[in-house]
Amino acid sequence: MKKLKLSQFVFMALCCDLGIITKKLVSPAANLITDSLHIPGGIGTSFSLMFLVIGAALAGQFGCGALMGLIQCGIALSLGMTGSMGILSFVGYIIPGLIVDIVLWSLRNRSKHAALMTACITAPLAASLTADLIVFRLHGIVLLLYLCVSCTTGAICGTVAIPMFDRLSPLIRSVDIQSRYDGYKKEESI
Numbered sequence: 094m095k096k097l098k099l100s101q102f103v104f105m106a107l108c109c110d111l112g113i114i115t116k117k118l119v120s121p122a123a124n125l126i127t128d129s130l131h132i133p134g135g136i137g138t139s140f141s142l143m144f145l146v147i148g149a150a151l152a153g154q155f156g157c158g159a160l161m162g163l164i165q166c167g168i169a170l171s172l173g174m175t176g177s178m179g180i181l182s183f184v185g186y187i188i189p190g191l192i193v194d195i196v197l198w199s200l201r202n203r204s205k206h207a208a209l210m211t212a213c214i215t216a217p218l219a220a221s222l223t224a225d226l227i228v229f230r231l232h233g234i235v236l237l238l239y240l241c242v243s244c245t246t247g248a249i250c251g252t253v254a255i256p257m258f259d260r261l262s263p264l265i266r267s268v269d270i271q272s273r274y275d276g277y278k279k280e281e282s283i
Contacts, residue, residue: 097152097154097157100265101152101265104148104151104152104265105148105149105152105157105160105161108147108148108161109144109145109148109161109164109165109168110168111144112140112143112144112145113141113165113169113174115137116137116138116140116141116174117174119137119140120137123136126242132231132235132238132239133224133239136243136246138220138221139213139217139243139246139247139249139250140246140250142189142193142213142216142217142220142247142250143213143251143253145158145161145165145190145193145216146158146197146213146216146254147209147254147257147261148161149190149193149194149197149212150197150208150212151261151262151265155194155197157194158189158190158192158193158194158197159187159190159191159193159194160190161190162187162188162189162190162191162193163183163187163190165190166185166186169182169186170182170183177224177228177229178224178227178228181227184223184227185220185223185224185227188219188220189216189217189220189223190216192215192216192219193212196208196211196215196216197212200212205258206255209251209254209255209258210248210251210254210255212251213248213250214244215247217243217244217246217247217250218247220243221240222240
């Protein structure tokens with residue numbers, strides 16, 4: 094595993110914060126939909142995980158998704174946003190991060206857009222399954238509806254994540270190129 098640059102760590106931390114903030118902003122509107130369907134959440138989590146996928150994809154290292162999930166868990170625990178999982182929320186945050194890492198790594202030789210879309214769909218699915226196993230214990234049609242809502246909102250978030258990734262990718266690369274250039278410049282002056 095290559096060493097990550099400070100700019101990548103800062104961007105990943107920003108993505109963790111944006112994920113928590115958007116989850117809090119989207120949750121009231123999402124609750125209208127999930128309450129009418131009589132299922133637990135899943136929509137707000139998809140928006141939160143979208144930023145995790147973008148950050149992990151731009152960092153380009155295996156393990157960044159799990160690390161970002163752990164950081165999001167720390168933020169959520171410190172802000173008292175554990176939801177219904179309580180102290181077990183760290184499992185609910187780390188497992189989707191691991192799934193993001195696995196999907197991005199396994200599709201690394203494919204189109205970046207396909208990898209992003211697949212990660213945006215599978216991460217909320219993993220989060221919903223984890224929440225169901227820990228807390229909800231849904232069965233049958235209700236569980237299937239819950240998972241379908243998670244996958245659908247994950248796909249919607251994937252369509253948002255792809256243009257965001259395309260816009261941010263040159264910016265992150267230009268910061269890395271500039272820092273490399275500054276490093277070469279210092280070496281030449283010595």
